[in-house]
Amino acid sequence: MRTSRYDKKGKKGLFVEKFRYIKECYEKLMHLKEKYGLKFKKAKIIEDDILDLREKYPHFEEKFDAIITSPPYYFSIDYVGKDKIAYEYLGIDMKKVESRYLGMKNTLPQKKYGNLPSKVVLYYEDLKKSVEIMYWALKPGGKIAIIVGDSTVGGRKIPTTMMTKRFCEEAGFRFKRLVFNPLLGARNRAIRGESIIICEKPE
Known part of the structure; x- marks a missing residue:
C-alpha cells in the first residue's frame, strides 16, 4: 500500500521526495516557457x-x-x-x-x-x-x-x-x-x- 511506503520513509524522506518532484515540475515548466516564449502573469490563489x-x-x-x-x-x-x-x-x-x-x-x-x-x-x-x-x-x-x-x-x-x-x-x-x-x-x-x-x- 502507498500509505505503508510513506510510513517507512518518514517525514524527512517524504519531504525529500516531494521536493524533488516539485523541482522536476518547475524545471519542465521553465523549459516549456522558454521553448514557446510564454509569458506568465502573477497568480492569485x-x-x-x-x-x-x-x-x-x-x-x-x-x-x-x-x-x-x-x-x-x-x-x-x-x-x-x-x-x-x-x-x-x-x-x-x-x-x-x-x-x-x-x-x-x-x-x-x-x-x-x-x-x-x-x-x-x-x-x-x-x-x-x-x-x-x-x-x-x-x-x-x-x-x-x-x-x-x-x-x-x-x-x-x-x-x-x-x-x-x-x-x-x-x-x-x-x-x-x-x-x-x-x-x-x-x-x-x-x-x-x-x-x-x-x-x-x-x-
Whole structure:
C-alpha cells in the first residue's frame, strides 16, 4: 500500500521526495516557457468552495478563459490514509478537509441515478452543481478540461466519465474531445485509468 511506503520513509524522506518532484515540475515548466516564449502573469490563489462561488464572488461571472480541474474520487480513494504523513507534516487536519469534498455536505440524495450507492449519488449531485457553476464562470468561447476516472465500488463499475460528460452537456457546454490515459500498474486499483473531458462554452 502507498500509505505503508510513506510510513517507512518518514517525514524527512517524504519531504525529500516531494521536493524533488516539485523541482522536476518547475524545471519542465521553465523549459516549456522558454521553448514557446510564454509569458506568465502573477497568480492569485483563492482557497474556497466552488459550490459557494456564485454567492461569494458574483463578479466571477464569465470571468475566466479556461478551467482545468480534477474532482477527488473520495468514494474510491482513501485520501486521508494515502497522504496522512504529508498532511501531518503541514499541520493540516485532513478530516476537516475531507468534510468539504464533493458529496460530503449532504446526508440524503435529492434524486436517484439508477441503483448507484447513496455516497456516489451525493457525489454526482455536487459534481453536477460544480459543472453548472464552472459554466457560469467561463467566458463565452472558454474551455474546460475535467480529469475524471471510472472507479469500482463494491465490485461495481461507477461510470463517472460518461456522467461528467452528460453534466457538461446539460449545463450548456459543447463537447469537444475525450482523452483516455491508462494508469500503469493499476491492476489492483479501484481506478484503472483517467479521462480528460474537454468542452467549450458556446459564444
